[in-house]
Each structure stands twice: as structure tokens, then as C-alpha cells.
Amino acid sequence: MGVERHYRPKAALVRQGDPGGFLLVLTRGRVAVLANQEDGAGALVALRAAGDLIGEMATRSGSVRVATVVALDECTARLLPMATMNHFLDTHDVRDAMSHHLVAKLSETVPYQVRLVHFSAGQRLARLLLEIVALADPDHPEPLRLPLSQESAATALGLSRSTVADQVAAWRRDGTLSAGPRLVVANPRLLARHAGVIGVTS
Amino acid sequence: MDSKSKPLPPYRALLVVDVKDFSAVPGAHHAELTEAIPEILRQTFLGCGLERLWRDIKFEASTGDGYALGFAAKHLPFLLSPFLPALQKELTYRATVEEPSGVPQPLRMRVSVNVGPMTDSGAKRLGDGSGNARVETHRLLDCKPVRDLLARSGPTTRVAAIVSRRAFEDAVKSGFVDDDENLYVAVDVTEKTYEGTAYVRVPNPSGDLIRNGLAPVLPAPTTPERPEPQGGGIGRISGGVGNVIQHATGTINANNHGNRRRGGKG
Secondary structure, X not given: OOEEEEEOOOOEEEOOOOEOOEEEEEEEOOEEEEEEOOOOOEEEEEEEOOOOEEOHHHOXXXXXXXXXXXXXXXXXXXXXXXXXXXXHHHHOOOHHHHHHHHHHHHOOOOOHHHHOOOOOHHHHHHHHHHHHHHOOOOOOOOOOEOOOOHHHHXXXXXXXXXXXXXXXXXXXXXXXXXOOOOOEEOOHHHHHHHHOOOOOOO | OOOOOOOOOOEEEEEEEEEOOHHHOOHHHHHHHHHHHHHHHHHHHHHOOOHHHHOOOOEEEEOOOEEEEEEEHHHHHHHHOOHHHHXXXXXXXXXXXXXXXXXXXXXXXXXXXXXXXXXXXXXOOOOOOOOHHHXXXXXXXXXXXXXXXXXXXXXXXXXXXXXXXXXXXXXXXXOOOOXXXXXXXXXXXXXXXXXXXXXXXXXXOOOHHHHHOOOOOOOOOOOOOOOOOOOOOOOOHHHHHXXXXXXXXXXXXXXXOOOOOOOOOO
16 A cells, blocks of 8 residues: 655655655664754654554644654655544554554653663663664665764754764673674673663663 | 550552563563562663662562562652553563563553652561552553553553542652643542552553443443433544644643533543
8 A cells, every 4th residue: 555665774754844745664674763953953752663653643634744853774664644544543443552552652742862861871872772773674785884974963862973973882892782883782681781671780 | 644646658650560460471580580580670770860769769569470560659740641651562562572581561551650658667668568558550451451451552562551539649649740731530449358449541542442431331221312322431533543643752642532511521
């Protein structure tokens, strides 16, 4: 159902301000959802992976996109015009499920830098990296490689580039990350510990 | 004159959590999960800016498949907001990243919040946190209305909370909690010796909780000419969700849940 579209890393699937009226179903790859801020930088609001819907907020024609969605990997998505989507929902009696899904996604409108503000810089970075790795497609050839730069991570988390650089250097020393220059996780368990997801006893 | 009266122990705010279907987790993981629960709570307190509460815990105890935390009464409002939504978000995050050790992370929890007199030696003794208010908190945690909340929702609803009437009136109704009081829905509780009203709160409802509200009232028997159910606990989903979609950052909750006291969608 719908037209299949392919996107290279860094391509925009949806741009803020674009007209709405269609939905994208992500079938392959990860994307970053960015809400633009006054200074032009995009604040990371959500990460999406295969199986997720994109652009669901502005699906009535005449509405306008509220976020920019950028591919992190090589992505594939199916484009569904809203008329097609509505017909599907009605004929398959899943309108309620769609509404529930929309409600769940609405709760993800807080930027990461706000959501994680109470954590230390290291824990913020670890949580972001852990989540990106966790969302990789099951058949991704390099699931531990992070498809974002240190600079993007810094912007997303509201940290300075030097803070992120220092943290990355420390994690290269303790074995969490591989030697550079690219960001690659060497020890996921250690990263999870830095994220506060595994306690010190285990 | 000799009086047998005794001084009341100090009021404490009590938070008790319980992991749903703990016994369904493979036995090899029980100890790990039991130890993980306070760590999950600690991360939640940390993540929502309540580290100072965590450092001021008056007493705590593992319940095996859950955990109990006692705080100074003044902290009660924070146990409702931001803690409850924060716990939902923390459990969602953990489910997303599914830690490699193998402890199942799609955890769902019941939470009970109460306030009342509880013994507190100040030295974190085993007997601390005792009193009727403590017993009441555990009864609420185990009662049918809050179990139903998890049964009637999907896996994305990870937190179902029940708040005692006293805690609701002191903190929510009096305006100390940064929540609209309509987010808390009254339920009747009958659990062992406990009988009374409590309030349920679900930060992220799904499934039947959205369709029929947090405390659905079965339609009273009606004559055929009056098909509308009485006692309006059953909200209409289309209107409610339509309101949600209009607002880019609106919450689902305002006025969209059946409220037994109100009779009909607010």
C-alpha cells in the first residue's frame, strides 16, 4: 500500500512548514524528528525506527508539518496520502487503534535536551546513544555504529561540543566506545551502565 | 489523671510499587529484578529533578516483587507529579533499550500513594513505616480497580496508580499538585478490611482505558425508550481524541475520562 520512497542518510523525509496531507510508514532505517527552534537549530524531539509512522500529526490536507524528519540510515518509507489512510482505517476498523497511537506519540513532543535535563552530561549522552543503537534494524550491518556526529549529539542534548568530546574520550579509554574517529559502541553493557539502566550490582 | 492516649507517629508520605506479573518472570531473574526495582525508582527520581527527595528517604523496604518508600509528608505532591509520569517514561525508555543482561524490561507497575501517621525511628529500622496508613497503602495496591487498569490497557501503559482519599484531598484537591484534579478518577475499593473511596491515575492510558475510561460504570438497566447509559463513566472516544488532535501539545487527559462523580464527559 502506498508508494515506496528511499532516503539517503541526512535526507529530509518531511520538512517543517511543508504542507501535510500524507503519512509515511517507515519500513527500514532510523530517523530523527527535529522541531525547529528560533535560532535555526533543530531540537531532537524523537527517534523513530522501522514500523513507526512519520508525519502523522499533520495528516489533514491544509495542515502544515510541525517538525523536520531526517534520515539517520538508508531509509525506506511508504507514502500514504491521507485519503488512502482514512479508507484503510475505516475498512479495517482500526480507527481506535490509530487514535491510541497518535495519543502515545503526542507525549513525545518534549525535546531530549529538556527531557534529560536532570541527568549528568554523561548519563544524557549514554541514554541517547543507547537508544539509537537499540532502534537499529535487526539486520543492520553495523548496529553498534552511531549514525550521528558528536556535534549533533551535543546539539540534541543541549551540551557543549567540548563536553561531548571529553565524554567520548573517557569512554574510549574505559572501553565503552571503540577508538575513533567514528562513534562506535564497543561494550553495550558498559554503555547501559553509564545510562543508569543497569545497576551497579549487576 | 492517667490517660492511656499515646502520641501520634509523624505523618509520612508513602509510595509503594509492585511489578505486574512478577512471578511470570523466569525464576532465575527474580533476584536481579528485585534488586533492579529500587534502582529504577532512583533513576526516575533523578530524571524528574527529585534527587533531593531520594536523598531524604525516611524508610524503605523491598516487598520482593515491589518496593516501599517513605518520605516526609510535605513531599507528597511530588510523588504524584512529576513522579508518576516520570515513572511511565523511565519504564518506556527501559523497554526501548531492553538492557542486554536479559532481565525482561517491558515492566508494568502498579503504584500506590498514601499519607498518614507511620512509625519512624529516624534510624531506618525494620519496624519503621508501620501503622494503619501503611496497611491501607498495600491494600490499595492490591485492589481490583487498579489491577483492572493494567488488565484493560496495552503494554504501553506501564504505570497504573491509586491514591488514597486522604492523599488526594490533601495534595490534589487542595491544589498542591501540578495536575488537573480531573486526571484522578474516583473508584470504590473493597479489599480485605479496607472499604472506601480512592483515586486512580494513569499517566499514559491506552486500549479500553481510553475507550471506556478509567472507572467504567456499567449502564444501569434502562427501558428501551432510553438507550443512554446512566452514570456517565463511559466517554465517547471520537470527541475526546478529536480534541487531542487539534492541539499540537495537548494532553489526552483533560475532561476525556469518565468520572464517576461527574456523570458524563466534562
